[in-house]
Amino acid sequence: MKPNEKLRSEAVAKIFKALGHPSRLFIVENLRDSEHCVCELSQMVGADMSTISRHLSILKQAGIVKDRKEGTTVYYSLACSCLSQMVTGAENIIRREIEANTALHLVSEYEERS
């Protein structure tokens, strides 16, 4: 990896890394439809507000979400519509995997029977 390649990989990997946590991914998925404040997300995820705040700052730092302040509450929303595309891509892999596992399962069932 040349220095510039390394920098580029680090920058892009940062985005994937930010999405690579169940709670953060859940947050992103729930921001697809509408914006939410920290306490709402805290409830939805079922984790401490301080924890959610940290997750949101990681997502913000990665350029995935943006925030809007209204009084004391901070509303978070997606910064980029291309997120949906990425999540869909990941879901396709899951689907493939499930299909593969199902196939394997059928194979093993078949072998048990014979």
Added chain:
Amino acid sequence: MKPNEKLRSEAVAKIFKALGHPSRLFIVENLRDSEHCVCELSQMVGADMSTISRHLSILKQAGIVKDRKEGTTVYYSLACSCLSQMVTGAENIIRREIEANTALHLVSEYEERS
């Protein structure tokens, strides 16, 4: 998060997490064109072969790459073409960020001048 939502998020997050490391992302990007063996990737990344092997097992576990053995060498390749879509999505965010930073930069330059 309901139990089933949690499981789903964990499954999808696993894929993003696997892509959330500079070396692993670099590997995936370089597998877009053609398959490569561990020692080639070790050279390309500039890390120990054992390290690369570990990274590849993480990618394989996530369903991102598949392997093919030929004699003693193991060739790795992408398991899903949808990866390109995901990487493109991430790159779009980077592009947006760069543009935003450039804009900010211009603003600060303007303010300095005035």
Added chain:
DNA sequence: TATCTATTTGGCAATATAGCAAAATAAGAA
């Protein structure tokens, strides 16, 4: 069999991440 080469695995130290509770901020409302 002995040996070589490619790969994987075990062990270990350094570093990073995650989560909660408590303290600190910020912006309104009484």
Added chain:
DNA sequence: TTCTTATTTTGCTATATTGCCAAATAGATA
């Protein structure tokens, strides 16, 4: 100003990740 509410930051511990070296494995080949 004091109180209240929403959020962020700090401090801390537990856990996970990373990367290298060395050892183990798996296939060729002499």
